[in-house]
Amino acid sequence: MTLAHPGPHLADALTIVRLSLHVFAACVWVGGQVTLGGLVGTLRREAPGSLASVARAFARLAWPAYALLIVTGIWNVAAVRASQASSAWSAVFALKMVLVVVAGAGTLAHQRATTPSRRGVAAGVGTLATVAALVLGVALAG
Ligand code: HEM
DSSP states (O other): OOTTOOSOOOOOHHHHHHHHHHHHHHIIIIIHHHHHHHHHHHHHHHOGGGHHHHHHHHHHHHHHHHHHHHHHHHHHHHHTTGGGOOHHHHHHHHHHHHHHHHHHHHHHHHHHOOSHHHHHHHHHHHHHHHHHHHHHHHHHHO
16 A cells, blocks of 8 residues: 555455455355255255255365365465464464364264254354354454
């Protein structure tokens, strides 16, 4: 930002690519979980036989999005010069990393659960951790 223009400014091209990829992956990972969660009742009623294959089809989209979040997240860390960050930024970043792990582990546990109650708890933990990671991501972006 120049002093002549202290107001809103456009991101440079590389920042647009980096953050767009990170946010796009977050949209697929988070939005897909919320949307599928909302559709599951209807699917169970109207087409119960399709539930397992729909879940597998979603997993084929969600896990590449999670991988893209990690790759672009590492790119983010490099781009924002995290080594010069304040201790508050570093603490929020560390908490976000814990939530990212919990989100992945919760989603994996959800996929592998053998009882409906475990499946539900794991889905809840995974989705909550993901949404919390998203909010902390917005805080990190300042
Ligand atoms: C569940 C996984 C994740 C979600 C949902 C998520 C979501 C987000 C969101 C929504 C933003 C704000 C982007 C903006 O406002 O422009 C963000 C920023 C950020 N994320 Fe993530 N993220 C995830 C994983 C990661 C990982 C694994 C890392 C590091 C390895 C990471 C590092 C960062 C950093 C450093 C920023 C700030 C970027 C900047 O200021 O330019 N994220 N994240």
